Amino acid sequence: MTKGSDLLVAALENEGVEFIFGVPGEENLDVVESLRTSRIKLVLTRHEQSAAFMAATHGRLTGRPGVCISTLGPGALNLVTGAAYAYLGAMPMILLTGQKGIMSSQQARFQIVDMIATMRPLTKSTRQIVSTRSIPTLVRDAFRVAMEERPGPVHLELPEDIAGEEVPDLPMVPPHPIEQPVAPSLALDRAAEMILKAKRPLVMLGAATSRPRLSAGLTDFIARTQIPFFNTQMGKGTVAGGHNLYLGTAALSQRDYVHEAIDRADLIIAIGHDTIEKPPFLMGLDGPQVIHISYTPANVEQVYFPHAEVVGDVGPSLALLSERLEGRLKTASALTSLREGILRRITDRATEGRFPPTPQRIVHDVRQVMPEDGIVCLDNGMYKIWFARNYRTWMPNTVLLDNALATMGAGLPSAMMAAMLYPDRRVLAVCGDGGFMMNSQELETAVRLKLNLVVLILDDNGYGMIRWKQAVDDFSDWGLTFGNPDFVKYAEAYGAKGSRVEATEDLAPALEAAFKAGGVHVVTVPIDYSENMRVLVDELKTSYQDPRAGETVSERSMP
Known part of the structure; x- marks a missing residue:
């Protein structure tokens, strides 16, 4: 006889799933056992949020839904930010969560949260599986809905008694291509x-x-x-x-x-x-x-x-x-x-040698060490604006950034997914010190997976974008600074390599050496964010010419 969890895993195999990312729990143990003997690789992460970011990035890069898994309650709630990330960013993804038994309950309301209601505004569809016989159909529909325009996440909740229930073998529902109509x-x-x-x-x-x-x-x-x-x-x-x-x-x-x-x-x-x-x-x-x-x-x-x-x-x-x-x-x-003038002014001072390096210099040096097919994965911070303005791309999906949910903490997991999908290409995660520490524990996962990945940490000991906005709005500089660990020792503690840049001219060589060495390497460099005010406020305020009015603009909106 076949269990409900076997049907679920067979349905996922039917969809071509190669990886499932997550942190299973007690309510998923039947699924874990079914995965053990399947063709699907379970990628155990150190936090469910990272698993969701990785699954979403899989969807973004391939067009096919990535899959993540968690237990009930606290584990499922840790997927919520990743669900919103995929929902706003239009990334196809399947979220699988466990739940206590629905036919009988031996633990009353312990750990039970209504995840169907929780996920409803954050997904294209959310359903609890209440019958083993419906599993092949529900999984096929979940993948179809996730991939349809506009793509996004779909949530399925599998109670543990449905997962463990025995059922006769059932046929899978074959996937079929769906073409969109062209415009009238x-x-x-x-x-x-x-x-x-x-x-x-x-x-x-x-x-x-x-x-x-x-x-x-x-x-x-x-x-x-x-x-x-x-x-x-x-x-x-x-x-x-x-x-x-x-x-x-x-x-x-x-x-x-x-x-x-x-x-x-x-x-x-x-x-x-x-x-x-x-x-x-x-x-x-x-x-x-x-x-x-x-x-x-x-x-x-x-x-x-x-x-x-x-x-x-x-x-x-x-x-x-x-x-x-x-x-x-x-x-x-x-x-x-207008092209020459626009691009020339955007790249002004890109090779300036002051230390700590400016955002323009960091973008310039990253571009020097990244080949045309290299993938840069940005976390969220002030540097994201500089990379968006200044970094030139030569191939599709070689800069991954989030300007939808714009959440911190996604840079490292998204880079890990890119490195798994494209092991022969250079992959660089660019993170502020604040965003990096939100999911820095995944360094262990990256080392365990033997990924080739470089992480560039821009160190300013604070939440730099909000400090900038604080200054622009004439508030006091208060409440947004913190201390950091020694990032080199921190990387080494996880089994990764670490290096610190102490001169601007050493940045590009440090990144090049990290890529050539292979494995997981953390490079940390301080950053001079005074350019935020000089360029993005003062310079644009005084030099931007409104072509319709023919006179200098005296104010501008924040990005």
Whole structure:
């Protein structure tokens, strides 16, 4: 006879699952036993939150749901941040949690939390499995829902008595491909007419353009139309940053240098924009027209209300739109002349030698040691804005950052997942000291998995982004500083290697040596964040020219 847990694991194998990440508990022991004899590898993490971040990153990089597991109550609650991370970031993921028996209870309400209700606002679907016979169907449906546009997390709760119940062998439900419809001809015709009339068109690549299947279609659209483009933070790298039509990344909401092009545009073609991101530009009644092209309709917001929509499978829809435009756009390159000035000012002082190094220098040196296919995984902090603005990408999904939930603590687990998926590529986690310590225990997991991974810790002994905002708002510098362990000894205690950068010119060689040595290596360097105020406040305040008003802008919004 087969147990419910055997059916669950067989259904996961049927979906092609290779890894399950998590911390099982008493209520999952039947599942653990079923996994022991399966083709699926259980990756035991040191915290459930990290397991969820890893599963979500698997979904982001492959387009196939990653799977994480926890016990009931406290373990399941530790998955909640990861569920929100995947939900806002549109990453397909399956969360499996245990529960006490539902047919009888020998422990009353001990550890029981209503996880179905808890997960409901954070997932696309959440269900308790109440019958062993329903397991193959529920698992197939969970994967289908997780992968459908807009992708996201799905939660299944398996009570321990259902997991242990014997049941006859049941057939699995075979997966089948689901193609999305392309956009209607009428919508494509309307969009083409607006683009042909535009005098200064501009393309924006948003979060949804990072779907693994889409890069070729985006690059083809840019090549055939010759319209210059910029990207949001989460759209970074979907078309190569070295492309001669690339104008930069909107790391701030307005009045950064890339906004010189945005403010001059009379039409913005927003491809894959998802308003979960902090706004890359602020629409106003006197601003450019906007065409929304994506898998799903636009969310109308105070700062985003498109004038036309092209909704459907983005790649094929863009190909059809290109056919209507190719060779007919006389003004496609009107904004291209701004490119050199925008990119030159963004990379100003990138090789400055002061110590501690500036964010610009750190971004520059990281770019020097990372090959075109190298993957940089950013935690959340002030440095994320600098990497978004200054780091040039050459291949899709080579900068992983979170500008949706924007949670701290995800940088190391996401890098671990990237290193597992792509063992032959260089993978670098960039973390602030605050974000690193939120899941630093996963160094042990990375060492145990024998990953090749470098972790760069930017050390400023405080929560740097909030301290910056505190200063900008004229509050006293108070309540946001802390002490750190010796990160070199800390890494060594977990069996990793550690090194400390004590001169700016040593940063790039230290990273290069860490990659060449292999294994898990922590490199720690202090950072001079005075550039936050000089560049992102004072310089932009005094030097940004509003092209519509023709005069200097005296204020700007925070990123």
